[in-house]
Amino acid sequence: MATIVRGSVPTQEFALNHTLAALPNAEVECERIIESGANTVMPLLWVRYADRADVDAALDEDQSVDSVSCLSEFDEECLYRMEWVDHVQLLLQMVTNSDATVLDAxxxxxxxxxxxxxxxRDEFAKTHDFAEDHGLNFDVESIREMDGEPAGRFGLSEDQFRSLVLAAQRGYYEVPRRTSLTELADEMDISHQALSERLRRGMEALVEDTLLVGAVPEDLQER
Structure with missing residues (x-):
């Protein structure tokens, strides 16, 4: 069964250690990662919250990258294409030896x-063993097996999925609401408290699976 793993890796064991150290307010998001050789990968990535000249200077001194080019530039972000040529052993193991797809980085x-x-899940075990054998730190935050149902694809239990969908269909999230929590609970033949807990846990699971997969800035509220 397909398995989604969320975790983190120190930059010195991955890529762009110099760049991210030189630009402490910057955020890097990979748009796509492509294997480009036996020891390299070619990512397309966005760099945000940093001046273009500062980014170019940092990347020019970064020993983990080569063949850097800026493809697009917007107000607060730039899209770069480059090769990662160092400290990508763990990533290469994921995409080559474990047939993994990096959904977000x-x-x-x-x-x-x-x-x-x-x-x-056995393929993930290969990555886990590789990290241990090579002294790499892949800190796993969650492991979720996906089933064929829509609920499993979004990290929800079947009850959470049905409750959230019904609430949306009945207009519970509209302003003004077209139904109440009590009416929804009666329709589902469960208690008001049980439905409230399902919706709360379901919303939490959705946020974790979609909005919190990246490096959300700690001072986001101040931006």
């Missing part, structure tokens, strides 16, 4: 946060 300060899809 965010770098900020001294850590990268990853969300990785493995074809099976």
């Amino acid at each position: 965010y770098g900020r300060k001294d850590r990268w946060k990853l969300r990785v899809l493995y074809p099976t």
Whole structure:
């Protein structure tokens, strides 16, 4: 069964350690990661919250990258293409030896946060063993096996999925609401408290699986 793993890796064991250290307010998000050789990968990545000249200077001195080019530039972010040529052993193991797909990769300060899809849990075990054998730190935050149902794809239990969908269909999230929590609970033949808990836990699971997979800035509220 396909398995999604969320975790983090120190930048010195991954890529762009110099760049992220030189730009402490910057955030890096990988748009796509492509294997480009036996010891290299070619990511397309966004760099945000840093001046273009400062980013270019940091990347020019970063020993983990080569063949850097800026493809697009916007107000607060730039899209770069480059090759990662050092400290990518763990990433290469994921995409080559474990047939994994890196769904999300965010770098900020001294850590990268990853969300990785493995074809099976056994394939993830290969990455775990590789990290231990090579003294690498892949700190796993969660492991979730996906089933064929929509609930499993979003990290929800079947009850949470049905409750959230019904609440949306009945207009519970509209302003003004077209139904109440009590009316929804009666329709589902469960208690008001049980439904409230399902919706709360379901919303928490959705946020964790979609909005918190990246390196959300600690001072986001001040931006």
